[in-house]
Amino acid sequence: MTRNDEIRYIEVDAGPRRFARGWHCLGLARDLADGKPHQVAAFGQKLVVFAGADGGLNVLDAYCRHMGGDLSQGEVKGDEIACPFHDWRWGGDGRCKKIPYARRVPLRARTAAWPTMVQDGMLFVWNDPEGNAPPADVTIPRIPQVDDDRWTDWIWYETVIEGANCREIVDNVVDMAHFFYIHYSFPTYFKNVFEGTSAYQYMNGDGREDVRPATPSKNNPAVLGTTSVAAYHGPSFMIDEVTYHYEDLDVDTILINCHYPIDENSFVLQYGIIVEKKDGISDEDAELMAAKTGKFIKYGFEQDVAIWKSKARIDNPLLCEEDGPVYQLRRWYQQFYVDADAVTPEMTDRFEFEIDTTRPNEAWRAEVEQNLAARHG
């Protein structure tokens, strides 16, 4: 019988009471700028997203300050959103512009408007619990490939995750071993760098022979390996540049993995893919590859979700030396949950962590061999 004081207990600190400060991607502008109001549940609130006749995308609190009507059930009229209850018209700046049945608009007729940014086809909204405007140096890097004809258009997925706080997905950026067990990849090189508001992950991987098609064909070629540079820019938006190495060519892709919190216990996960159209590859094949990559990633996230839904929050993870810098990542992530003037150097100072993959790779090679033997047996 083990004595109680020898057991390691899971410790759980109080969860964050606020939502992260930073730019959050709400989706593709092309899907939201269709002249209709879109309801978005985010940051514990109900928001309305709409594009006026001027084409600009706006994000407002969904509840009309008159009698509480839900603007997302209303209608876009001109550059304004009209409340379905009494037709009060609200501009993208949050001001009431007109009340058709009133002589004038009352004083203080102003609702919450969220700072927005449309960049590379995506709509971003700035969340700041302190209510400050986005600092000029807190930006999302441009992705010039989006406007390049030699790249496919976005393929975009959205899924709602119930029963988990969005911080669970952020842990993935340092979790090397889960890429083998959950995502069927085989990391051979893995390094993290955190600095300022960015968290990088440099990962190279081998193809997994045990998950490859048994007989690779022209339309289903075997991936020999991958080279990836991924980074969170702020609390919720990750760009992942992945090169897939095939026998006779390399194909570059850019993946987005982003989320926004619905509330403390659910979030919306979105991911997008663009693929470089290589010389000698038809547009159709490039689109097909983007779609296939999307499916593979979707499958990977579904496996993540199954883990998140049943796992416990653990604030004192017991780590082996082959694990990544989980604690330091969480220290970095915490900067988005404290007031801007409470961010400490230890949260933002440059930190580097390179994993020794020797032992993991030995174990995984053996496991792959076993899987192959079982397949052929």
Add this chain to the structure above:
Amino acid sequence: MIEPRPDVRLEDAPMQPVDCPSCGAQVTARKSSWDQTTVQWTSPALAQCLERRRAVEESDRPNRRAFPGCPALREAVREAAVRGILDVQSGEPLKTNPAQEAHP
């Protein structure tokens, strides 16, 4: 707000100071094995780093515009481990090639 917790792996083997002979930057580092390296920078150390001051190669790729790391510091950390100034937690001997082993 809850304070960030320290890495459990540092309880028995904390970070140790390493100086870069190239620029004098002082960082703390840790090696759990010959091929694992942790480096904690401070902003004065980063400001001092010569490699850091060099412009990162232009790139149209969003994630390739960041400073990938300082090769001089990387060498300094390895050197500190070889000289025994920086502990290597695994206790494994430094891997040498067979030819060298034959002529100690």
